[in-house]
Amino acid sequence: MSSWQNWSGLAIAHPAQELAPATAAEVVDAVVAARHQRLTVKMPGTGHSFTDIAVTDGLLLRPDRLRGVTAVDRDAMTVTALAGTTLHELNATLERLGLTLHNMGDIADQTIAGATSTGTHGTGGVKASLSAQVAALELVAGDGSVVRASATENPDVFAVARLGLGALGVLTSLTFEVEPVFTLEAQESPRTWDQVLGTLDRLEADNHHFEFYWFPHTDRCLVKEDNRVLDPTAPLGRVRRYVDDELLSNTVFGLVNRLGNLRPALIPRLNELSGRALSARRYSDVPHRVFTSPRRVRFREMEYAVPREVGPQALRDVRRLIDRSGWHISFPVEVRVCPADDVALSTASGRDSMYLAFHVNRQTDHAAYFSGVEDVLRGYDGRPHWGKLHTRTATDLEPAYPRWAEFQAVRDRLDPDRVFANAYLRRVLGD
Ligand SMILES: Cc1cc2nc3c(=O)[nH]c(=O)nc-3n(C[C@H](O)[C@H](O)[C@H](O)COP(=O)(O)OP(=O)(O)OC[C@H]3O[C@@H](n4cnc5c(N)ncnc54)[C@H](O)[C@@H]3O)c2cc1C
Known part of the structure; x- marks a missing residue:
């Protein structure tokens, strides 16, 4: 059995199975197969969260092959990349294209999916968090269906899945708002x-x-x-x-x-x-x-x-x-x-x-x-911060978030069988 460890060394996982899908279709196959075997599923990023948010004892989907920029739309000023792309890679590609994100945190080692899933943020600007700079996303839900979301397509999913804690599905791609480099x-x-x-x-x-x-x-x-x-x-x-x-x-x-x-x-x-x-x-x-x-x-x-x-x-x-x-x-x-x-x-x-x-x-x-x-x-x-150490639980987090019920309703719809659950999510979101 292989093992996985996060950056700080505080979280260790012993997944029952591991796969490295390279396409959304391969993620679908992996989720469907795991579900049949009653295995939970988790795709970590680069393990830069300090909590055990990315830990699984079921099927671990490595993000390594799900990488690269797939679309650049200069009219809409958006760039789409596969979910396992690191911020380093995204930043380097954007620089070559004469583009940039508006704002970011203080390192760029994380994957774009991992960073947005926990609300990674920088400081100041019009938008400080990476999640708020997401214009669209695609994920594979608990039943293996592919769901796309933006302000105009599945807006209820978009409202919550830009910071989904890995609880709503496996993100396969993210589209970011960009601006000319400065x-x-x-x-x-x-x-x-x-x-x-x-x-x-x-x-x-x-x-x-x-x-x-x-x-x-x-x-x-x-x-x-x-x-x-x-x-x-x-x-x-x-x-x-x-x-x-x-x-x-x-x-x-x-x-x-x-x-x-x-x-x-x-x-x-x-x-x-x-x-x-x-x-x-x-x-x-x-x-x-x-x-x-x-x-x-x-x-x-x-x-x-x-x-x-x-x-x-x-x-x-x-x-x-x-x-x-x-x-x-x-x-x-x-x-x-x-x-x-x-x-x-x-x-x-x-x-x-x-x-x-x-x-x-x-x-x-x-x-x-x-x-x-x-x-x-x-x-x-x-x-x-959802990716950093804390001791809060669903019961005492709920009152801190006026839109808690919106998130839970989408979670119940996209993952009713809790294919993406782990101990951390049970603690902070409930069963
Ligand atoms: C040195 C250091 C500096 C940091 N600086 C900052 C900072 O400046 N600002 C800030 O806000 N935070 C910061 N962080 C925290 C860090 O940005 C977050 O914890 C972030 O989530 C880490 O991204 P990751 O790719 O390592 O994801 P992981 O920690 O591996 O995973 C985080 C979550 O994302 C989920 N996830 C990953 N990929 C997918 C996918 N494809 N689909 C669905 N879910 C997915 C995982 O399952 C997990 O739930 C820092 C952390 C470190 C160690």
């Missing part, structure tokens, strides 16, 4: 906690995309402001990029983390040193090379979306909790903002949101830190 300029600058918290509204209003990192146990923050400019791209030189993104963000950060793991009491001083070592920099490039960067230090993560207007207060409460807790937190807390969207189970569904993300090294026990913070953020009507 130059995105990033400006990164160290600031203090008070400087950032005191100017949050202005930072958000003055920039197309804005995020910041706060170094726990210190007053230090790093602000990243990304804006569209008309100038040609002016990327960092290869040496500076290597030093900043590989050496400092990955290699040195990895060593500092290992040291912090061995001697947790050193972490506040290490954070202070890391915060001080940050320097301002400005560069520009095509959007995906500014939005995303390599993340080689493996970690565990929880992220919550709270209503935008209570975000700063929630963050202050979290800081107070960390300050009095005695925990030693070596990873910066990442803060992003996201406009409301119209996807039923999106963490930003129907409300402007602020995202607060918490990380620990992959070997570190996260339980006390994450559950303490989770308690605070629940109090602010927080919604957990």
